[in-house]
Amino acid sequence: MTMTSATYWLAIIATMAFAVTAVLAIADRGVDIFGVMVLGVMTAVGGGTVRDLILNVQPFWVADLVFIRVAIAASLVAFVARSLFTQPQVFTLMLYLDGLGAALFGIQGAMKTYEMNFGWPLAPVILGIITAIGGGILRDVIAGRKNLLMTTELYAIPVALGCLLLMVGLHFYPQEAVEMLIACTVITFLMRAAAIHWDLKVPAFLVTHSKTG
Amino acid sequence: MTMTSATYWLAIIATMAFAVTAVLAIADRGVDIFGVMVLGVMTAVGGGTVRDLILNVQPFWVADLVFIRVAIAASLVAFVARSLFTQPQVFTLMLYLDGLGAALFGIQGAMKTYEMNFGWPLAPVILGIITAIGGGILRDVIAGRKNLLMTTELYAIPVALGCLLLMVGLHFYPQEAVEMLIACTVITFLMRAAAIHWDLKVPAFLVTHSKTG
Amino acid sequence: MTMTSATYWLAIIATMAFAVTAVLAIADRGVDIFGVMVLGVMTAVGGGTVRDLILNVQPFWVADLVFIRVAIAASLVAFVARSLFTQPQVFTLMLYLDGLGAALFGIQGAMKTYEMNFGWPLAPVILGIITAIGGGILRDVIAGRKNLLMTTELYAIPVALGCLLLMVGLHFYPQEAVEMLIACTVITFLMRAAAIHWDLKVPAFLVTHSKTG
Known part of the structure; x- marks a missing residue:
């Protein structure tokens, strides 16, 4: 399996996890x-x-509708089989796949922005974060849920750190883009996985005092 | 009256209904x-x-500001004459005109996307739905109202079915675009009108069980 | 100090005030x-x-990341020194700087749109308003706060009037763009400053009767 097809299949699995x-x-x-x-x-x-x-640029899903098809199919399966997916072990697996998706999409988004030479070094980090969390925030705003920017979940911060690391790495080793991409995706996922496994949150001294409960 | 000017006047009436x-x-x-x-x-x-x-492409209202002018005027009239528009018969008329607008804008949006050969067949359906319901969702999110994706209203589903039907029709009869456009707009509107008239909703077995009331 | 560098420094101060x-x-x-x-x-x-x-066009912050850097730095300073910024005098100063920012960004947005000959005369006014209040509305929607379109705050109305005035002025004196830009920014700011100073609101007969409290 080539690098490209590995990334492609990982992106499809992550799309499924995001929808579920x-x-x-x-x-x-x-x-x-x-x-x-x-x-x-x-x-x-x-x-x-x-x-x-x-x-x-044209939205990535227009040229290859497989991401839309997978998202529709996964949503329908999750709708029908909600009781399966809320079982603790399946739900935990979904959380990790979702974390893998955030890492993959975030780092890919930063890389795409970098390769277009677009607002280096901050724009790739910003667009990497938007790629990873933008869809979830849209969903929560429309569904009237509290979104993750308003929680102390360690979800976006690993993505931000991974994208920053990618920019630093590419600055010093611009010829090693593939290695950097893999390494930063793995590191981002490991940070997120650690947050899930040990239920880590942003420490209280880095959070404003809520008056709304 | 030509086809084009009929569509134009219908779009202006629908714009008015959406604003009201x-x-x-x-x-x-x-x-x-x-x-x-x-x-x-x-x-x-x-x-x-x-x-x-x-x-x-450039937003459709930039080249011809009439849609903005009509929306501003209709909003002001509706503000001043709220008590008129909330009378049952006038309100019902507005509901049907709004349904006509959703059908018209949705099918036109799908057709515009189809003619640009943009992500066939799913992108025309998706962009048709966005054309029809996107403005209302933006409004409800900003106004802090529950939006129609979170209700069981039969509003977006007729649009989605109408746009799908348009894609199927154009696939088999690509030369009959005008007839397809008219037929799918009428069918979409009739589905929505039936939902208004008989107060039809999405059946309960196709709705997740709400825990928030 | 040239006109351009004055505008640039004012925009940086306003960016800081918006973030704070x-x-x-x-x-x-x-x-x-x-x-x-x-x-x-x-x-x-x-x-x-x-x-x-x-x-x-490319988002304005991509070519010169200073606006992002200033916004990040100001956000961090405001986070650390919240107790300073909530002191009445400092807070009032921030309110006025924020009003200056709204005036500056709104009028600049309208001028940029005008110079592109984009949908004159309504599009420059609409995009001027979006430039001034769009970021704050995005923030409030994501933070689950009531946004200023849902209040009777005199914030967007001065911007709208200022942008309208700019279009009227440029229509009659197209050669005096710089003077018009300065005059409309000052007038917009003075309207907003008056609203802050005398706590002016939209009068009740121009507000719909709230049933949600």
Whole structure:
């Protein structure tokens, strides 16, 4: 299996995980099967779409509709088999796959921005973060849920650190892009996986004091 | 009256209906006349604007500002004459005109996407849905209202089915685009009109169980 | 100091003020330092980014990352020194600087749109308003706060009037663009400053009756 096809298959698995976790996140709100599909697709491809609008390129899913098809299919499966996916072990597996997706999409988004020589070094980091979390934030805003920017979840911070590391690495070793891409994706995923496994949060002294409870 | 001018006048009537129903939807929130205008315009042209950003073409309202002018005027009239528009018969008329607008804008959005050969067959359906419901969702998110993706209203589903039908029709009869456009707009509107008239909703077995009430 | 460098420095000060007032606005929600940075940056550059997407030009912050850097730095300072910025005199100063920013960004946004000959005369006014208030609305939607379109705050109305005035002025004196730009920015700021100083609101007869409290 080549590097490209490995990335492609990982992206498909991650798209599936994004759609499934989206459906689980909104299932307690009384959403119909059409809303489930729309929000599943939006979560899976929304971040990359916003990134591509800012980069002024065609949204990545237009040329190859497989990401839309996978997101629709995964949303429908998750709708029908909600009780399966909420079982602890399956849910935990989905959380890790979702974390893999955030790492993969974030680092890929930063790399795409870097390769277009677009606002180095901050724009690749910003667009990497948007790629990873943009879809989930759109979903939560539309579903009326508290989104992850308003929690102390360690989700976006690993992505930000991974994208920053990628920019530093590419600055010093511009010829080693593939190795950097793999290393930063793995490191980002390991940070997120550690946060899931040990239930790590942003420490309280780095959080403003909530008056809304 | 030619086909083009018929479509043009229908689009203007639909723009008016979108702005009026927007003002009625948010009137109970204590919004000032400026907010009413902004949310009326946003509801009327927001979906088409997002579609055009994704298609990477100039927003449709820039070349002909009549849609903005109509939306502003209709918003102001609806603000001043709220008590008129909330009378049952007038309100019902507005609901049907709004449904006509959703059918018209949705099918037109799908056709525009199809003619640009953009991500066939799923992108025309997706962008048709965005054209029809995008503005209303933007409005509801900004006004802090529950939006229609979170209800069991039969509003977006007729649009989605109509756009799908258009793609199937154009696949088999690519030379009959005008007939297909008219037929799918009528069918979409009839589905929506039936939902309004008989108060049809998505059946409960296709809705997740709400825990938030 | 030339006109251009004066505008540049004013824009940097305004970017700082937008980020600081953003952090103060969301501080009571329990946001971590990363969320503070993201929402600070989004508030400062979000409106101009949406304007540039609609204009189909590269977002203004990509070519010169100083606006992102200033917004990040100001967000971090505001996070650390929240107790300083909430002192009445400092807070009032920030309110006025934020009003200066709204005037400056709004009028600049309208001028940029005018110079591209884009949808005159309504599009420059609409995009001027989006430039001034778009970032704040994005922030409030994501933070789950009531945004200024849903209040009777005199914030967007001065910007709208200033942009309208600019279009009227440029229509009659197209050669005096620089003078018009300065005059309309000053007038817009003075309207906003008067609203802050005398706590002016939209009068009740121009507001719909709220049933949600």
